[in-house]
Amino acid sequence: xxxxxxxxxxxxxxxxxxxIGKKVANFKENNPDKKVILLGIGDVTQPLAPxxxxxxxxxxxxxxxxxxxxxxxxxxxxxxLRNAIAIGDYRSRxxxxxxxxxxxxxxxxxxxxxxxxxxxxxNKIAICDPVYPVYIDTNxxxxxxxxxxxxxxxxxxxxxxxCTPDNNxxxxxxxxxxxxxxxxxxxxxxxxxxxxDQLQVWVDYANKIKAVIIYDAAYEAYISExxxxxxxxxxxxxxxxxxxxxxxxxxxxxxxxxxxxMVVPKDLKCFNVSLNALWARRHGxxxxxxxxxxxxxxxxxxxxVGRDQIKKQIDYYKNNAKIILKGLxxxxxxxxxxxxxxxxxxxxxxxxNSWEFFYYLLEKANVVGTPGSGFGxxxxxxxxxxxxxxxxxxxxxxxxxxxx
Amino acid sequence: xxxxxxxxxxxxxxxxxxxIGKKVANFKENNPDKKVILLGIGDVTQPLAPxxxxxxxxxxxxxxxxxxxxxxxxxxxxxxLRNAIAIGDYRSRxxxxxxxxxxxxxxxxxxxxxxxxxxxxxNKIAICDPVYPVYIDTNxxxxxxxxxxxxxxxxxxxxxxxCTPDNNxxxxxxxxxxxxxxxxxxxxxxxxxxxxDQLQVWVDYANKIKAVIIYDAAYEAYISExxxxxxxxxxxxxxxxxxxxxxxxxxxxxxxxxxxxMVVPKDLKCFNVSLNALWARRHGxxxxxxxxxxxxxxxxxxxxVGRDQIKKQIDYYKNNAKIILKGLxxxxxxxxxxxxxxxxxxxxxxxxNSWEFFYYLLEKANVVGTPGSGFGxxxxxxxxxxxxxxxxxxxxxxxxxxxx
Numbered sequence: 174x175x176x177x178x179x180x181x182x183x184x185x186x187x188x189x190x191x192x193i194g195k196k197v198a199n200f201k202e203n204n205p206d207k208k209v210i211l212l213g214i215g216d217v218t219q220p221l222a223p224x225x226x227x228x229x230x231x232x233x234x235x236x237x238x239x240x241x242x243x244x245x246x247x248x249x250x251x252x253x254l255r256n257a258i259a260i261g262d263y264r265s266r267x268x269x270x271x272x273x274x275x276x277x278x279x280x281x282x283x284x285x286x287x288x289x290x291x292x293x294x295x296n297k298i299a300i301c302d303p304v305y306p307v308y309i310d311t312n313x314x315x316x317x318x319x320x321x322x323x324x325x326x327x328x329x330x331x332x333x334x335x336c337t338p339d340n341n342x343x344x345x346x347x348x349x350x351x352x353x354x355x356x357x358x359x360x361x362x363x364x365x366x367x368x369x370d371q372l373q374v375w376v377d378y379a380n381k382i383k384a385v386i387i388y389d390a391a392y393e394a395y396i397s398e399x400x401x402x403x404x405x406x407x408x409x410x411x412x413x414x415x416x417x418x419x420x421x422x423x424x425x426x427x428x429x430x431x432x433x434x435m436v437v438p439k440d441l442k443c444f445n446v447s448l449n450a451l452w453a454r455r456h457g458x459x460x461x462x463x464x465x466x467x468x469x470x471x472x473x474x475x476x477x478v479g480r481d482q483i484k485k486q487i488d489y490y491k492n493n494a495k496i497i498l499k500g501l502x503x504x505x506x507x508x509x510x511x512x513x514x515x516x517x518x519x520x521x522x523x524x525x526n527s528w529e530f531f532y533y534l535l536e537k538a539n540v541v542g543t544p545g546s547g548f549g550x551x552x553x554x555x556x557x558x559x560x561x562x563x564x565x566x567x568x569x570x571x572x573x574x575x576x577x
Numbered sequence: 578x579x580x581x582x583x584x585x586x587x588x589x590x591x592x593x594x595x596x597i598g599k600k601v602a603n604f605k606e607n608n609p610d611k612k613v614i615l616l617g618i619g620d621v622t623q624p625l626a627p628x629x630x631x632x633x634x635x636x637x638x639x640x641x642x643x644x645x646x647x648x649x650x651x652x653x654x655x656x657x658l659r660n661a662i663a664i665g666d667y668r669s670r671x672x673x674x675x676x677x678x679x680x681x682x683x684x685x686x687x688x689x690x691x692x693x694x695x696x697x698x699x700n701k702i703a704i705c706d707p708v709y710p711v712y713i714d715t716n717x718x719x720x721x722x723x724x725x726x727x728x729x730x731x732x733x734x735x736x737x738x739x740c741t742p743d744n745n746x747x748x749x750x751x752x753x754x755x756x757x758x759x760x761x762x763x764x765x766x767x768x769x770x771x772x773x774d775q776l777q778v779w780v781d782y783a784n785k786i787k788a789v790i791i792y793d794a795a796y797e798a799y800i801s802e803x804x805x806x807x808x809x810x811x812x813x814x815x816x817x818x819x820x821x822x823x824x825x826x827x828x829x830x831x832x833x834x835x836x837x838x839m840v841v842p843k844d845l846k847c848f849n850v851s852l853n854a855l856w857a858r859r860h861g862x863x864x865x866x867x868x869x870x871x872x873x874x875x876x877x878x879x880x881x882v883g884r885d886q887i888k889k890q891i892d893y894y895k896n897n898a899k900i901i902l903k904g905l906x907x908x909x910x911x912x913x914x915x916x917x918x919x920x921x922x923x924x925x926x927x928x929x930n931s932w933e934f935f936y937y938l939l940e941k942a943n944v945v946g947t948p949g950s951g952f953g954x955x956x957x958x959x960x961x962x963x964x965x966x967x968x969x970x971x972x973x974x975x976x977x978x979x980x981x
Contacts (some may be wrong), residue, residue, distance in 0.1 A: 176847065178695050181855050188861045216648035216649050220646040229637040229640070236630065242833070245618070286863030310862050383578035383579065426648075443581045451582075461683070466870075
């Protein structure tokens with residue numbers, strides 16, 4: 174008789190954003206007259222930039238003619254895109270990444286969920302607390318954690334690294350030695366970030382203890398300040414200890430188009446085993462590539478006109494972040510992030526817990542945010558708002574919150 | 578210090594089609610004057626149908642306007658597509674599948690690679706021999722097999738079910754009891770298929786021994802004969818033992834567009850654990866959906882005009898299959914398949930082994946096929962050709978083979 178993967182049965186409730194989605198749908202059904210503003214899930218609202226739309230139309234036309242039709246994509250992704258990435262995101266910053274270190278995918282969510290597969294089940298993972306839930310959930314599914322401790326609200330066998338106002342949301346090196354370290358800067362959910370010097374400490378540490386860093390740089394496009402690294406490979410020695418994940422979802426509004434990439438440097442080796450080769454094997458076996466038309470759209474982001482247009486879009490969301498920060502400060506909230514990231518992390522008022530504040534905001538202001546406790550126990554008493562709404566809705570939401 | 582997943586180190590060589598791709602690229606480089614015809618990898622050559630192109634353009638335009646822009650897709654896929662699938666592929670055949678049993682994905686390759694994750698590592702799998710390599714490779718990666726026996730060319734701990742001319746390429750019920758049974762009909766690589774009565778025997782067997790069948794129906798659109806089931810759910814009791822995987826790659830030329838789906842019935846339970854719920858958790862956590870524009874393209878396949886246009890495309894490839902079958906028979910080959918599937922399986926001549934015949938065909942006729950031994954030891958001495966070339970190339974390739 175077949176048996177299921179019992180690790181799945183350890184998972185706590187549903188995936189955070191599925192849960193929120195259901196609660197909001199339920200509220201809307203019971204309150205059809207209320208205009209609910211979504212500043213919860215980090216989904217963009219601005220349409221794709223005109224240059225991307227043009228590219229998509231052209232690529233669709235190519236798919237309609239026998240001479241230009243494209244079937245299966247190359248294993249690692251089309252060279253035109255990997256080349257644009259290697260130049261646009263790396264060589265332009267003085268970092269040498271070759272195109273066979275770049276793996277095109279359908280987004281960071283899949284990549285971050287799948288990358289752990291190439292590691293042994295008995296590696297010990299370290300995650301920030303609060304943290305993007307996919308890092309931990311996918312490791313639970315794989316059996317890389319113990320059981321869930323309901324009192325501590327933590328998984329046994331996992332190294333947690335608290336990120337709080339006390340440490341400026343930059344984790345300290347853990348006391349217990351981990352094997353795989355998940356870092357995300359600019360950070361989801363706190364919207365805070367790390368300086369290059371601070372990140373160098375982590376790179377040196379990883380090289381010293383022979384850990385691998387999984388570096389989620391999904392929000393890199395939102396960096397405004399000079400001393401914040403745009404890629405972990407700006408740090409010396411990162412190529413021998415770090416995998417970097419990037420997404421086009423938040424930089425170019427691709428949440429519904431699906432495109433991302435992962436960099437696995439050839440210098441990254443466990444004894445004589447190349448992680449690049451392992452990931453290439455996984456990628457070539459279990460994945461069939463992002464659609465051609467979407468890869469062409471990705472290439473456009475690196476053109477002059479594409480870059481200009483998506484910069485305007487990012488500036489639009491950054492302006493929303495400013496509005497949220499300013500409004501919440503005026504309303505007396507303690508707020509963090511929002512400068513180098515599209516997320517604002519706020520302390521809930523009156524000792525409300527995160528879910529109490531979620532319902533309070535939903536019911537009193539009809540504004541949806543994300544309970545901080547959904548990202549881990551250190552997120553309890555905090556709340557995440559995103560800058561991805563429209564300008565009008567963002568202004569409206571902040572006005573409503575100020576009136577509470 | 579981190580450790581890699583040592584199961585990956587057990588894998589033999591590269592993924593079959595990556596290996597062939599490299600060999601062909603190498604041959605082309607050394608023989609730039611030769612016109613190589615690819616009848617190896619099962620990739621389509623006809624452009625997307627006009628109705629699909631129209632839909633894609635419309636959906637791209639939607640992505641360019643704020644009122645119609647789409648971000649993250651719903652977890653299971655857009656309802657419009659799941660509805661079209663439930664009606665078009667199931668209800669129309671008298672099979673009741675509800676839309677929350679349908680999970681939209683970016684293709685069968687990912688699905689077949691990922692579905693094994695929801696099962697325990699200590700399940701015993703049964704696969705046909707020859708077989709599509711992803712079934713076995715992904716189970717090796719997960720640690721669900723023993724070591725590779727180079728003499729037997731088989732993985733220890735796996736139940737192999739030989740498919741040969743002696744059993745008409747329909748496997749017999751295995752002597753050793755498996756937990757997970759992979760079946761693919763119409764079959765890749767042999768191009769042969771199964772009758773409804775024969776499949777019912779497998780469904781009854783799976784229910785009796787409490788095994789789950791992973792049923793790959795990627796080539797269903799090529800079924801020509803009346804007694805061949807279009808879905809495993811035509812068999813009584815299949816909902817309590819079978820997961821079905823479908824793809825738009827071969828039915829509508831989506832190899833470069835990426836779309837498929839999986840059906841996980843709610844009746845499918847391991848004690849009280851619903852596989853539908855487990856897969857929903859996996860899908861919602863590790864995957865972010867197929868692009869909106871691609872899901873719209875998928876919907877079009879179920880429209881009157883879409884259906885008519887893709888039928889013409891399938892008929893085009895079926896005609897190629899006929900040409901290959903007829904030509905090879907005239908040339909004295911023993912051939913199988915090609916009637917309900919786009920694959921033709923041939924016995925290599927003069928006791929050549931599969932790779933010898935691969936090089937022979939590549940060098941003498943400049944035609945690329947797939948060595949049968951790449952699909953398992955019982956494929957040794959066989960060779961696969963696909964009907965997915967253009968008509969002109971197919972005719973040309975067969976003429977060249979006939980002249981050898």
